[in-house]
Amino acid sequence: MKYPTLYQAFRKHIDLSPKAYLDLENRLIHKTLDKKEFLINEGQVIRYLPFIAKGLMVNYRLDGEGEKHVIQIRWAGLWLGDLYSFFSGAPTKFNIRAYQPTELLMINHETFDYITKKHPVYERFFRLSIQNAYIETLNQIFNLHSSSAEARYLELINNVPALLNDIPHYLIASYLSIKPQSLSRIRKKYK
Amino acid sequence: MKYPTLYQAFRKHIDLSPKAYLDLENRLIHKTLDKKEFLINEGQVIRYLPFIAKGLMVNYRLDGEGEKHVIQIRWAGLWLGDLYSFFSGAPTKFNIRAYQPTELLMINHETFDYITKKHPVYERFFRLSIQNAYIETLNQIFNLHSSSAEARYLELINNVPALLNDIPHYLIASYLSIKPQSLSRIRKKYK
DNA sequence: AGATTCCATTCACCTATGTTAATGGAATAA
DNA sequence: TTATTCCATTAACATAGGTGAATGGAATCT
Numbered sequence: 136m137k138y139p140t141l142y143q144a145f146r147k148h149i150d151l152s153p154k155a156y157l158d159l160e161n162r163l164i165h166k167t168l169d170k171k172e173f174l175i176n177e178g179q180v181i182r183y184l185p186f187i188a189k190g191l192m193v194n195y196r197l198d199g200e201g202e203k204h205v206i207q208i209r210w211a212g213l214w215l216g217d218l219y220s221f222f223s224g225a226p227t228k229f230n231i232r233a234y235q236p237t238e239l240l241m242i243n244h245e246t247f248d249y250i251t252k253k254h255p256v257y258e259r260f261f262r263l264s265i266q267n268a269y270i271e272t273l274n275q276i277f278n279l280h281s282s283s284a285e286a287r288y289l290e291l292i293n294n295v296p297a298l299l300n301d302i303p304h305y306l307i308a309s310y311l312s313i314k315p316q317s318l319s320r321i322r323k324k325y326k
Numbered sequence: 327m328k329y330p331t332l333y334q335a336f337r338k339h340i341d342l343s344p345k346a347y348l349d350l351e352n353r354l355i356h357k358t359l360d361k362k363e364f365l366i367n368e369g370q371v372i373r374y375l376p377f378i379a380k381g382l383m384v385n386y387r388l389d390g391e392g393e394k395h396v397i398q399i400r401w402a403g404l405w406l407g408d409l410y411s412f413f414s415g416a417p418t419k420f421n422i423r424a425y426q427p428t429e430l431l432m433i434n435h436e437t438f439d440y441i442t443k444k445h446p447v448y449e450r451f452f453r454l455s456i457q458n459a460y461i462e463t464l465n466q467i468f469n470l471h472s473s474s475a476e477a478r479y480l481e482l483i484n485n486v487p488a489l490l491n492d493i494p495h496y497l498i499a500s501y502l503s504i505k506p507q508s509l510s511r512i513r514k515k516y517k
Numbered sequence: 518a519g520a521t522t523c524c525a526t527t528c529a530c531c532t533a534t535g536t537t538a539a540t541g542g543a544a545t546a547a
Numbered sequence: 548t549t550a551t552t553c554c555a556t557t558a559a560c561a562t563a564g565g566t567g568a569a570t571g572g573a574a575t576c577t
Contacts, residue, residue: 198472206467219461265456270410272463276397279470280503281389284534304555312471317534319556475564495525508564510526 136160140212141186141240148263155254162249164241168192168233174216175231181220183241184261187211190237191301194229195309203230205309208302210295218265234302284313285321327351331403332377332431339454346445353437359383359424365407366422372411374432375452378402381428382492385420386500394421396500399493401486409456425493475504476512 136142136153137160145151164183168174168190175181177197192215194207206229209215220227221244242250251258278287288311292299298307308318327333327344328351336342355374359365359381366372368388383406385398397420400406411418412435433441442449469478479502483490489498499509 196468196472198468202472204468204471206464206471218457222457262453262456265453265460266409266413269456269460269463272460272467273397276463276466276470277387277389277395279467280395280397280500281387281393303553309471313533314535315555316536316557320534323556494523504563505565506525507527507566511564514526 138163138188138240140188144186144212144214145260148267149256149260151254151256151260155250155256158253159242159246159250159257162242162246164243166239166241168237168239170233170236172237173230173232174239175227175229177228177230178226179220180224180226181217183216183243184214184218184221184247185216185239185241186214188238188240190233191235192231192233192237193302193306194231195306196228196230203309204312205306208298208306208310210301214264214268218268234306279312284311284317285324287311288318288321289325329354329379329431331379335377335403335405336451339458340447340451342445342447342451346441346447349444350433350437350441350448353433353440355432355434357430357432359428359430361424361427363428364421364423365430366418366420368419368421369417371415371417372408374407374434375405375409375412375438376407376430376432377405379429379431381424382426383422383424383428384493384497385422386497387419387421394500395503396497399489399497399501401492405455405459409459425497470503475502475508476515478502479509479512480516 136157141160141163142151142153142156145156166174166185174185174192187209189211191208191210193205194209194215195203195205197203207215215231217227217229217231219225220229247261251261278290282290288307291307291311304318305315308315311318313321327348332351332354333342333344333347336347357365357376365376365383378400380402382399382401384396385400385406386394386396388394398406406422408418408420408422410416411420438452442452469481473481479498482498482502495509496506499506502509504512
């Protein structure tokens with residue numbers, strides 16, 4: 136078993152035999168990204184379901200003025216990507232980029248079809264994954280509605296204290312939906 | 327066929343024979359809600375997947391101060407509810423309420439299990455539905471990040487002009503994440 | 518019908534965050 | 548190493564949206 140983190144990620148949601156896991160593990164595509172390297176850009180079709188084995192990735196969209204808006208920040212142990220683009224074949228609207236040296240384990244369509252047919256428990260896993268991703272974004276909307284930027288900042292660094300050292304602050308500001316200057320202003324209050 | 331709207335909703339995503347559709351239609355639970363009647367409240371477990379045949383429903387969450395935050399507004403032809411609560415059995419954090427006389431067609435667990443086993447195409451439909459709901463919320467987050475309240479208002483009434491007559495303005499304000507006074511201020515500009 | 522509650526609107530004032538510009542240090546490139 | 552770009556921070560000023568209070572009309576209750 137080369138990637139116990141991945142096995143654990145599955146076991147959190149489904150009852151998966153080591154054998155069924157290894158059947159998948161042997162088919163994974165391993166990909167390494169340097170700091171600031173892109174996994175995918177707006178307009179491309181994503182052909183993989185990527186799991187972050189190590190590192191940190193940021194998912195942002197560009198608005199009409201070309202301004203970046205960070206929608207997701209994801210780290211080791213999590214999936215990311217654009218499920219819609221993967222399943223529908225439509226070009227993505229997202230830009231997904233590593234901000235630390237990152238290792239990905241990726242499932243392509245062929246492997247996805249194979250393992251969900253061979254081990255139906257994986258089908259359940261991916262349905263649960265989408266469901267969880269959906270719930271998480273609903274929470275994110277609720278937070279944007281109900282908490283101030285300051286409160287969102289405090290919650291974020293409380294949950295993921297390492298974040299401030301791992302990515303540029305302007306990306307954290309963008310994720311919080313404020314400008315870097317405002318983030319600085321908030322941070323000053325807590326020094 | 328009693329509910330062509332529902333059949334159309336399925337046909338938008340999957341290739342469904344009338345026979346397979348009728349097999350479901352006969353098992354639907356029909357529910358009528360009065361104006362302002364709740365479908366479900368925070369803390370309850372939702373036991374159905376509801377489709378809106380007629381009317382209009384609002385989904386909101388309460389924050390720590392007891393303030394309502396409207397997360398979704400949904401109308402005829404759409405599904406709603408809390409997929410997470412339905413599939414996991416966990417109590418919901420949402421309050422779902424009709425704001426017009428509403429008719430729902432609901433699928434319970436027994437029916438869900440039956441039709442997805444009998445007609446696997448339904449399985450695909452529900453995976454696509456979750457996926458679409460997920461994409462929609464990602465868009466909602468992007469809009470909250472990238473557009474002003476004024477721009478979000480203009481987009482909303484452009485997409486759903488009837489909304490202003492169908493629900494109280496304070497709910498629209500909440501959905502836009504502003505106060506009713508601010509909505510009035512914006513509306514004044516466009517008279 | 519009359520009383521009551523609810524709701525949209527307006528106004529004056531307030532606050533959080535945006536904007537523009539400047540600075541210096543850190544990271545990167547030559 | 549030096550030059551250059553990038554980034555976090557600060558400050559002064561600008562603005563979108565919040566707050567609290569008042570008003571009048573619509574809807575609901577008795």
